[in-house]
Amino acid sequence: MASTMISVSPSNFATIRELKAQTHTGLKLNGRTNQVYFNTGGMIKVRSSPRFIIKSSNEKEAAPLKKLGLTDEECEAAVVAGNAPEAPPVPPKPAAPAGTPLASLLPLNKRPRRNRKSPVLRAAFQETQLSPANFVYPLFIHEGEEDTPIGAMPGCYRLGWRHGILEEVSKARDVGVNSIVLFPKVPDALKTPTGDEAYNENGLVPRAIRLLKDKYPDLVIYTDVALDPYSSDGHDGIVREDGVIMNDETVHQLCKQAVAQARAGADVVSPSDMMDGRVGALRQALDAAGFPDVSIMSYTAKYASAFYGPFREALDSNPRFGDKKTYQMNPANYREALVEARADEAEGADILLVKPGLPYLDIVRLLRDSSPLPIAAYQVSGEYSMIKAGGALKMIDEEKVMMESLMCLRRAGADIILTYFALQAARSLCGEKR
Secondary structure (H helix, E strand, O other): OOOEEEEEOHHHHHHHOOOOHHHOOOEEEEOOOOEEEEOOOOEEEOOOOOOEEEEEOOOOOOOOOOOOOOOHHHHHHHHHOOOOOOOOOOOOOOOOOOOOOOOOOOOOOOOHHHHHOOHHHHHHOOOOOOOHHHEEEEEEEEOOOOOEEOOOOOOOEEEEOOOHHHHHHHHHHHOOOOEEEEEEOOOHHHOEOOOHHHHOOOOHHHHHHHHHHHHOOOOEEEEEEOOOOOEOOOOOOEEOOOOOEEHHHHHHHHHHHHHHHHHHOOOEEEEOOOOOOHHHHHHHHHHHOOOOOOEEEEEEEEEOOHHHHHHHHHHOOOOOOOOOOOOOEOOOOOOHHHHHHHHHHHHOOOEEEEEOOHHHHHHHHHHHHHOOOOEEEEEOHHHHHHHHHHHHOOOOOHHHHHHHHHHHHHHHOOOEEEEOOHHHHHHHHOOOOO
């Protein structure tokens, strides 16, 4: 039986070693030989070294050809004498359906379809790859012990910080998603005009970070740096009595917030506030506090978008008045993203993020082509909920649209994708049934 052999690198070994025959449809484990068999006849053989071979085939079983006991010289002599051994005949040309017109071949030197004619060729020439390592999983947390469903985001919950968050992270890690970003639902009684709860070192986010790092030391934790979850006004910054969002005073608060998160164990702080100069100020504050290795993922091009509605329900953080157009970007603007990107690069950002994602693929590509830094895209709550709603109404194939949308973000140039589909998409990539 002919087989295809794939050598899997050690970088993927940590994810694949989690495969369990009892939880993966079509797998059968032989404990004595340390082999996992597919029902189709393929085999994964795990070796003692950190590399292993995957063999698979869906070809029909054929009777093995008998050897005749001839030497190489005798075989060659038989062929030279015109007695070549038999081989299967050339397969007949498939017939066209009745009524197909007789037409001359078009004079084409190039036929791009030739590289798409079989699954093997399509896989070989695929330009963009998608894996669980590309996902950052946004998780909502609250002070309660139970997980509370979010009505506008089917499948998403406000997770209890002591129990639900650990269980959800465990599920994500099982399918190779080892990066998360935390968003807190803060009690109204703790919200103030200056958002002081944001830098409480025993607040909800620092406690959750310490809990997660104690359980999963290698988990990569991103945090949100902004005042809106903590503000009684629901804005990302301090609001002056005339409604103006105060820039520099807000940045002062954000620096204290980022240091508190870093001290708890955050790997990447992510300013989403869109205040001017906040990346440079955060870098200085983190370095001064002894956290030079904590990265900054800047929300570089965050647009004043209507796609954020479900997220604000999840955190109960709608602005009490007005909108966010004086600090978030105008959806009509393209070149302005370069202004923000150049400022963030100069101030010390490690990652540049575009938000929303799919409606702003042109901005993702613009930053990818103009910056050497990693690019992130946020597939926001509105994008997620539209796909979920379309799937529930049977208007689209949810699974296929989900995967296509994520692949489009990767194709546009995103190195990582913040997506509420992270767990579901990773399970799909790993071949699990929903």
